[in-house]
Amino acid sequence: MVAKAGPGIPGRYGFLRGQIRSAWCTTLSQTTAACLLTALDVSADLTELGRTPVAVVSAGVKSILDIGRTLEYLETQGVCVAAFGESREFPAFFSRQSGFKAPYHVQDEEEAAKLIASALGLGLSSGVLIAVPCPQERAASGQVIEEAIQQALGEARSKGITGKELTPFMLQKINELTDGKSLDSNLALIKNNARVGSCIAVALSKLQKATRKGNLPRQEDTTPPQPVVIGGINVDFIAKAQNSVILGGGQTNAGRVRRTFGGVGRNLADCLSRLGLTPLFLSAMGKDEHSESILHYCHHMDMSAILQLERKSTATYCAVITSAGELSVGLGDMDIHHQITEQYVSQFKENLCRAPLVCVDGNVPLSTIQYICQLAREHQLAVCYEPTDENKASKPFLSDSWKALTYISPNLQELRAINRTLGNPLPAELPSRLEDVIKTAMALARPLLAHLCCVVVTLGAHGVLLCGKSLGGSISLHPAAHEQPAAASLCATHYPAIHISREEIVNVSGAGDSLMAGILAGMLANHDTDTCVRMGLLAASLSLRSYEPISPEISTATVSWQQVQGKTWPAAKVWKMD
Known part of the structure; x- marks a missing residue:
């Protein structure tokens, strides 16, 4: 499994060992593959999700990105997107709400594992995205950061900052406006995604072992036979x-x-x-x-x-x-x-x-x-x-x-x-x-x-x-x-x-x-x-x-x-x- 940091700590990667059948189970603090509001700037992550059987655990998409167009693009690429937890609301990284509903919903790690196993069994060449909302105790500080993002975004627009200059400006400005709390929140979201991803990995491993040993009820065996x-x-x-x-x-x-x-x-x-x-x-x-x-x-x-x-x-x-x-x-x-x-x-x-x-x-x-x-x-x-x-x-x-x-x-x-x-x-x-x-x-x-x-x-x-x-x-x-x-x-x-x-x-x-x-x-x-x-x-x-x-x-x-x-x-x- 791979943990990838969001924009609060660019370039920092941590690698957690583990393999789940034919797919990597990946935890990301942010789905970096997304479309910008002002132009169709599509990250390579979106395309990769559409052609690689990978399970991604993410905190969603930041509000500075076009969440609706991102979800549409993922659907076009054949990527299964599911919200994790009690709500079907697709999370927006620091915020638990984005105003968009995820196409699918899994209540817990067992349901997420079954979803991934089904995708693997079908032999799909595309991935699965599990969107995990930030913990409830982080929602208040998350809202503060979201407000800082909007303020920084407005200042960037007023100064005409676009293209490759936008991201470093946003990172620096958000860090200043939140007194460094954006970095703390980034780390907290990474840990939460790693925790959820680990639980899903364990559940998927148990599911696969039960399948091999024939311990599953007949109705659970929905995957087509493998060569x-x-x-x-x-x-x-x-x-x-x-x-x-x-x-x-x-x-x-x-x-x-x-x-x-x-x-x-x-x-x-x-x-x-x-x-x-x-x-x-x-x-x-x-x-x-x-x-x-x-x-x-x-x-x-x-x-x-x-x-x-x-x-x-x-x-x-x-x-x-x-x-x-x-x-x-x-x-x-x-x-x-x-x-x-x-x-x-x-x-x-x-x-x-x-x-x-x-x-x-x-x-x-x-x-x-x-x-x-x-x-x-x-x-x-x-x-x-x-x-x-x-x-x-x-x-x-x-x-x-x-x-x-x-x-x-x-x-x-x-x-x-x-x-x-x-x-x-x-x-x-x-x-x-x-x-x-x-x-x-x-x-x-x-x-x-x-x-x-x-x-x-x-x-x-x-x-x-x-x-x-x-x-x-x-x-x-x-x-x-x-x-x-x-x-x-x-x-x-x-x-x-x-x-x-x-x-x-x-x-x-x-x-x-x-x-x-x-x-x-x-x-x-x-x-x-x-x-x-x-x-x-x-x-x-x-x-x-x-x-x-x-x-x-x-x-x-x-x-x-x-x-x-x-x-x-x-x-x-x-x-x-x-």
Whole structure:
């Protein structure tokens, strides 16, 4: 949580630790995002509230600002505004009354927590504003300050003070007129907002725990089901060589080393969260020097179910990549992934059985993967398996568990490893020419489509190959397509990648995860297959240009069907597999 001071103490910030699901719960002594009376001067806070799932606890809007226009603008941005306490009156910072009614009203912290939980459950990309009136005992002194504000404002107008000169003049004048009491009141309001915000945070935490344990009455469970992602979370150290040739023999190569946060499961959950889905993420990490940094970085994700273990090390991964962005060598310390056990995951059985989609990565122990596959078979769940790497690709295929999967997203090497495990014929070597790559991928995917809905073969710079059942020339990503009549034929569709020059490529480690998350986000939004795949390609292209595995530029604005429709795409080519 963050406490932000009002104009009485400009520039002073205090940070209170704590994370609430996918949103920060923020306390502000004043909603600085507001419209001035004389001109449409809109602070960036208003826009940010309209595009970020954040809960803000505020003392309202000062009377020198246009409260009515501010409330209208918040409504336009899709921000839920609620007055806190006995009255629906929207407060005016030092004053409990403003003459405006808030659109909504919550009596106490429990009602506020339910409002925030509902907004989170709906997957809204906008925030919630809880407006808290100043304490009754402060109302008298607050009125004195309001009178000083009006006097200072009148003097500013008479002197023609406007624009950037207005705020420092007002602060100095109000301080003089109140003998410094404005600063005391600012501090009191911050403390009151922090107190209310803390109470709401506690109530929301209790509400979420009760939801996970199934202790809420049925009528309270109004939030739609979340996707669930199960997999690894890593601290990544990415070393990118400066020169095109990496020298061996113990020599030091010039380059740049960065710390980022990765793990296939984390990457998928991160990208899906940025695309407005906020999946429940199940993973394990240590209580060590990395854990606080991870939780802070992943504040936009639902990390409430993460297993944190004493005397265990958070997974770390070190990658050396070439100047062209290709992986040269990787080293991983990932023993903690063995703690993502069936016993841990089974605590969230209700979430899993209600989920519209479950994603599992190859870091998860075999017994846990088999448990998920068993649930999928019993409850007809849609499950996507991300193989992670060639060594882990075959885990579900060591038994018949894989037949309960819906999607897999291997690259060509991983697809070959899967077929090797199943005892299927293999090519003598993997080709490099695109047409041969596609033919090989189709041959390796074909035996899997007797049970899987779709095989998504990632081809790196060549794009992606979708293999599945087609009726009318288009592959459907929806699980119901697997039950199509015999008239449905097997086909593959190749989608070229968005062209990116070598100079633009910064990091390839999260591109495949971004691709799959974009595809799945489109599928969950019921978009057609072409739109889903191209949403994935957009997400992948953004991550290729980012030092982070999942680009912070990925959002519902940058990766959407509107963006797909507004872009010219190279033609996709359909290949028959029968």
